[in-house]
Amino acid sequence: MASQRKNSHGVRRLRITPEELTAIEALVTQTASSYRSVEDQRFLKEVGVIAHDLPLRIRRFINNFRMGETGLGVCLVSGYSIDQLKIRKTPSDWHTKGQFSRTRQEEFFLILLGSLLGDVFGWATQQEGSIVHEVLPVKEHEDAQLGTGSNQDLWWHSEDAFHPYRADYVGLLCLRNPGCVRTTFASVDMLRLSKTQMEVLRQERFIILPDESHQEGNCDGGKHSALNTEYLLSSAYERIVRMKRDPRRVPLLFGNAEAPYFCLDAVYMRIAGADDEAQKALHDLVQAINASLEEIALEPGDCCFIDNYRTVHGRRAFRANYDGTDRWLKRINITRDLRKSRALRPSCSSRVIH
Ligand SMILES: O=C(O)CCC(=O)C(=O)O
Numbered sequence: 001m002a003s004q005r006k007n008s009h010g011v012r013r014l015r016i017t018p019e020e021l022t023a024i025e026a027l028v029t030q031t032a033s034s035y036r037s038v039e040d041q042r043f044l045k046e047v048g049v050i051a052h053d054l055p056l057r058i059r060r061f062i063n064n065f066r067m068g069e070t071g072l073g074v075c076l077v078s079g080y081s082i083d084q085l086k087i088r089k090t091p092s093d094w095h096t097k098g099q100f101s102r103t104r105q106e107e108f109f110l111i112l113l114g115s116l117l118g119d120v121f122g123w124a125t126q127q128e129g130s131i132v133h134e135v136l137p138v139k140e141h142e143d144a145q146l147g148t149g150s151n152q153d154l155w156w157h158s159e160d161a162f163h164p165y166r167a168d169y170v171g172l173l174c175l176r177n178p179g180c181v182r183t184t185f186a187s188v189d190m191l192r193l194s195k196t197q198m199e200v201l202r203q204e205r206f207i208i209l210p211d212e213s214h215q216e217g218n219c220d221g222g223k224h225s226a227l228n229t230e231y232l233l234s235s236a237y238e239r240i241v242r243m244k245r246d247p248r249r250v251p252l253l254f255g256n257a258e259a260p261y262f263c264l265d266a267v268y269m270r271i272a273g274a275d276d277e278a279q280k281a282l283h284d285l286v287q288a289i290n291a292s293l294e295e296i297a298l299e300p301g302d303c304c305f306i307d308n309y310r311t312v313h314g315r316r317a318f319r320a321n322y323d324g325t326d327r328w329l330k331r332i333n334i335t336r337d338l339r340k341s342r343a344l345r346p347s348c349s350s351r352v353i354h
């Protein structure tokens with residue numbers, strides 16, 4: 001990964017005004033008093049309507065991001081107030097969601113904004129099927145390529161790149177970020193590759209293996225209420241094992257030839273077999289992304305959305321203290337088309353892919 005620090009100027013940022021903050025906080029408080037948690041099925045059914053009551057300027061900003069597809073593919077809504085005393089210590093792990101009730105309001109805020117882009121969903125094989133993921137350093141994951149790692153750079157990736165039903169957008173809400181640890185980004189617009197190489201990358205000559213976050217040991221799953229049965233969870237893990245053993249061949253670029261989308265993962269992508277031309281194109285692609293990485297240190301109250309079809313993201317290494325003061329983000333996955341994953345969701349209203 002390139003070591004130079006490049007601050008990002010290509011990010012679209014909207015700063016919440018004091019009047020907007022008052023309106024948002026009233027909406028969040030009202031919503032949080034009507035639903036037990038963000039995982040409540042009734043809330044997830046209704047959230048698209050509730051989000052209509054967010055301030056117009058914010059709805060318009062996020063809609064422009066959704067429709068625009070230009071630049072870095074990252075937008076920030078800044079200035080939501082995070083009460084550091086109320087949220088208390090950064091937990092040492094993401095388990096036992098019950099202890100996170102102190103961040104309920106923040107979770108409602110994140111999902112309200114995210115719902116302006118599409119429908120939120122979770123994975124049975126990630127953080128016990130939760131819709132909102134905790135991104136915080138976990139001691140046992142210190143050296144792992146996981147959102148909960150810290151010692152290593154988290155290499156750039158499209159979120160859940162191995163999976164055909166991966167998110168269109170990833171949402172990150174920063175609760176705290178001491179040390180200003182930087183999130184990294186690179187967009188498809190920055191790639192400078194030859195026409196021939198782009199052609200090769202558009203062909204099914206590559207594979208992307210399931211990442212560590214979907215491996216059984218990292219989920220300890222099955223206890224969360226969003227999961228109906230042990231059986232569904234074990235078949236979800238079996239599916240991941242099959243995807244690892246027998247990965248499908250995929251292109252890395254797709255969509256419009258002039259303005260392609262991409263799906264990449266620095267650590268988990270490979271060529272599908274002996275193929276010198278594909279190997280060279282992949283090598284040059286990785287170099288091009290490394291050279292164009294930009295960085296942003298999210299601040300408390302920053303809500304960041306990443307276009308998962310146009311932009312890869314990662315995170316710089318940092319030293320975690322495990323004393324309750326560490327960096328802490330909340331993460332959501334958003335799809336523009338919930339129906340495409342219906343085969344792997346137990347009911348049309350379920351938001352969890354098995
Ligand atoms: O921690 C960050 O800034 C990004 C983490 C990330 O990529 C993830 O959790 O998927």
Ligand SMILES: [Fe+2]
Pocket residue numbers: 147157158159313314
């Ligand atoms: Fe990620």
